[in-house]
Amino acid sequence: MSQENILEVENLVMHFGGIKALNDVTFNIKRGSVSALIGPNGAGKTTVFNCLTGFYKATGGSILLNAGNKQTSVVKVLGEKFKGSDFINPAAFAERVKYKMFGGSHLVNRAGLARTFQNIRLFKEMSVIENLLVAQHMSVQRSMISGILNTASFKNSEEAALRKAFYWLEVVHLTEFANRLAGELSYGQQRRLEIARSMCTNPEIICLDEPAAGLNPSETEALASMIRVLRDEHNTTVLLIEHDMGMVMNISDYIVVLDHGEVIAKGGPDDIKSNPKVIAAYLGAEEGEEVSL
Numbered sequence: 001m002s003q004e005n006i007l008e009v010e011n012l013v014m015h016f017g018g019i020k021a022l023n024d025v026t027f028n029i030k031r032g033s034v035s036a037l038i039g040p041n042g043a044g045k046t047t048v049f050n051c052l053t054g055f056y057k058a059t060g061g062s063i064l065l066n067a068g069n070k071q072t073s074v075v076k077v078l079g080e081k082f083k084g085s086d087f088i089n090p091a092a093f094a095e096r097v098k099y100k101m102f103g104g105s106h107l108v109n110r111a112g113l114a115r116t117f118q119n120i121r122l123f124k125e126m127s128v129i130e131n132l133l134v135a136q137h138m139s140v141q142r143s144m145i146s147g148i149l150n151t152a153s154f155k156n157s158e159e160a161a162l163r164k165a166f167y168w169l170e171v172v173h174l175t176e177f178a179n180r181l182a183g184e185l186s187y188g189q190q191r192r193l194e195i196a197r198s199m200c201t202n203p204e205i206i207c208l209d210e211p212a213a214g215l216n217p218s219e220t221e222a223l224a225s226m227i228r229v230l231r232d233e234h235n236t237t238v239l240l241i242e243h244d245m246g247m248v249m250n251i252s253d254y255i256v257v258l259d260h261g262e263v264i265a266k267g268g269p270d271d272i273k274s275n276p277k278v279i280a281a282y283l284g285a286e287e288g289e290e291v292s293l
C-alpha cells in the first residue's frame with residue numbers, strides 16, 4: 001500500500017449501454033494535496049466521482065483507497081461478480097458474498113472518503129445542526145437499549161456528535177445559523193454546510209463536485225481559503241471538480257484533465273496551463289463556453 005498516494009485509480013472504465021463515459025482512466029492522488037479534475041462539459045468528471053465514491057459500479061479497472069491505515073478496494077466493497085477462483089477459496093468466496101449482501105457506498109465513506117454533490121443535496125427541511133448530526137449517525141452509539149436507558153456512553157456520544165457539529169459549523173462560518181432550516185440558507189451557505197456535513201464523517205479525502213458553482217467572487221475566494229484550511233489544518237486531501245479555472249489554478253497542487261472520457265494531461269497548474277492538448281480540448285469545448293486557462 002502506498003503511503004504517498006491516498007487514491008490510486010487504474011484503467012477505470014465506465015460504460016452506460018453503448019456510451020463509453022470513461023476509457024482507461026489512470027491517475028493517483030497524493031495524500032495531503034489539493035487536486036482538481038477538470039475538462040470540458042461531458043468529459044466524464046462526475047462519472048469518475050461517482051465511481052470513486054461508490055455511486056456507480058465501474059465497468060472495469062481498479063480504485064484503491066489508502067486510508068485508515070488500510071487499503072480498500074472500492075470496486076470490491078461494492079460487491080463484485082464471482083470469479084472462478086472463488087469456488088476453490090472459501091475465504092474469498094465468503095468475502096465476496098459478504099460484500100454482495102452488505103456492501104455499498106456507505107463502506108467507501110466508512111473507509112475514509114466523503115463527497116459533496118454538483119446539485120446540493122442537503123436535508124432542507126431539517127435544521128443546519130440536524131444535518132450535521134444525521135451525518136454522524138454511523139459513528140454515534142445508538143443502540144436502542146442504551147437510548148432507552150439513556151446510558152452514560154449514549155449521552156457521551158451524543159455530546160461528542162454535537163461538539164463535532166459545532167466545531168465544523170465554526171470552520172465554515174455558519175455557527176449563528178445552527179437552528180435555521182438548511183433550505184433557508186443562501187446558496188453559498190448551503191455549499192459550505194455540505195462541506196461541513198461531509199467533514200463530520202471524518203474523511204481523509206473529500207471529493208467536492210463543483211463547489212464554486214453559483215458563488216460570487218468573494219464567496220469563491222472564501223471557499224478557496226476554506227479548502228486550504230482543510231488541507232493545511234486538518235490533513236484532509238481534497239479532490240475537486242471545478243469549472244472556475246481561476247480557482248483551480250490558484251489552489252491546486254495537481255490537476256488531471258479529462259476529455260471524452262480519457263485522461264489527456266496530468267501535472268501542476270503551470271504545466272497544465274501551457275499544455276497544447278488541454279488548450280485544444282477547451283477551445284474545442286461547446287460554443288459559447290467561457291474558457292480562460
Ligand SMILES: Nc1ncnc2c1ncn2[C@@H]1O[C@H](COP(=O)(O)OP(=O)(O)OP(=O)(O)O)[C@@H](O)[C@H]1O
Binds near residue numbers: 041043044045046
Ligand atoms: N447515468 C448515466 N447514464 C447514461 N449516460 C451517462 C450517465 N452519467 C453520465 N453519462 C454520460 O457520460 C458522459 C460523461 O458525463 P459526466 O456527467 O461524467 O461529464 P462531466 O465531465 O461531469 O460534465 P459536466 O462538466 O457537464 O458536469 C456524458 O456523455 C454523459 O451523458
